[in-house]
Amino acid sequence: MNGIRAAKYVVRAASLVVSILIMVVVAGPILGAVSPQFLTQQQPLGLGIDLNSINSQLSFFHNSSTLAGPHDIAVTAFNNWPLPGSASLLLKLIVNNQTIYQTQPASLQLDPFQSGQLHISMDVPSSVVSQLQGQRVGIGGTMSLAEGQYWTITVSFPQ
Amino acid sequence: MVKLAKGISSAALRFVVIGIAFPYLLEYFSPTLSSYVQLPPADQVWEAFILFGALYAVTGFLQNAYSKGDYPWLFGKLGSGVVSIAFFTYIFLLLPKSVGSAGVQSTGLLYLIYLEVALAYVYLVLDFYDARRSKNPKPKEPVVAV
Numbered sequence: 001m002n003g004i005r006a007a008k009y010v011v012r013a014a015s016l017v018v019s020i021l022i023m024v025v026v027a028g029p030i031l032g033a034v035s036p037q038f039l040t041q042q043q044p045l046g047l048g049i050d051l052n053s054i055n056s057q058l059s060f061f062h063n064s065s066t067l068a069g070p071h072d073i074a075v076t077a078f079n080n081w082p083l084p085g086s087a088s089l090l091l092k093l094i095v096n097n098q099t100i101y102q103t104q105p106a107s108l109q110l111d112p113f114q115s116g117q118l119h120i121s122m123d124v125p126s127s128v129v130s131q132l133q134g135q136r137v138g139i140g141g142t143m144s145l146a147e148g149q150y151w152t153i154t155v156s157f158p159q
Numbered sequence: 160m161v162k163l164a165k166g167i168s169s170a171a172l173r174f175v176v177i178g179i180a181f182p183y184l185l186e187y188f189s190p191t192l193s194s195y196v197q198l199p200p201a202d203q204v205w206e207a208f209i210l211f212g213a214l215y216a217v218t219g220f221l222q223n224a225y226s227k228g229d230y231p232w233l234f235g236k237l238g239s240g241v242v243s244i245a246f247f248t249y250i251f252l253l254l255p256k257s258v259g260s261a262g263v264q265s266t267g268l269l270y271l272i273y274l275e276v277a278l279a280y281v282y283l284v285l286d287f288y289d290a291r292r293s294k295n296p297k298p299k300e301p302v303v304a305v
Contacts, residue, residue: 004288012282015278149267
């Protein structure tokens with residue numbers, strides 16, 4: 001085999017490896033966002049945060065007497081993917097399209113095929129509680145998913 | 160004749176997929192997509208995809224109607240790379256609106272993509288010269304029997 005042909009095959013092999021790595025990096029957070037909608041019975045794929053679990057933990061909102069004070073909200077972050085990643089989440093209370101309270105962000109480093117809990121402390125001050133009286137309160141937030149040092153995707157919700 | 164037919168069928172396939180099927184699917188799913196991505200008006204989307212479909216068709220024709228080692232084949236390959244860069248730039252321009260104010264940070268990923276593009280072009284050039292050498296082998300030196 002001549003030199004040019006050998007070099008051609010080496011470059012082709014390197015190119016394939018880099019292509020596969022790009023696909024794996026890009027697919028992780030995308031699958032993490034999409035798969036919880038479809039794989040409701042099985043474990044979701046990719047790197048993501050299970051936002052569906054937040055609503056069930058907000059029962060203290062139904063009663064103004066339980067609203068004040070610290071509340072711990074645990075949200076599952078999963079990394080069912082072969083690359084290490086990290087997830088972070090903060091929650092917001094929104095009244096009339098304005099954010100009136102925002103939690104500190106909770107972050108978690110996740111090894112490949114590891115899941116964990118993001119613990120968000122929601123300590124609503126009494127001044128904010130008084131603003132919430134009789135208002136329709138929306139929950140929003142910002143979620144960041146990072147696939148190693150390759151890319152970070154940050155999504156604000158609701159859109 | 161076979162090469163010409165292959166070139167025409169490849170061009171037609173690329174035009175149908177990129178220039179017709181893609182914008183049709185975008186329009187079909189636009190009610191769902193519009194909650195995540197702010198799409199341009201439908202006629203602008205059709206114009207852009209028909210243009211990309213035509214460019215992909217031309218480059219596909221050059222790659223398939225000519226043999227590896229011919230210069231039109233090389234122009235087809237190089238042109239296809241340039242069209243792909245323009246196409247994905249157009250697609251990615253839609254993305255930041257879909258992920259709120261903070262968006263996407265992709266420095267490391269971009270370096271990987273640049274490396275991949277560089278490797279693909281190095282491969283292309285090596286493949287081209289390998290094919291030219293195979294098409295025009297060096298004449299063997301006459302062997303003189305003593």
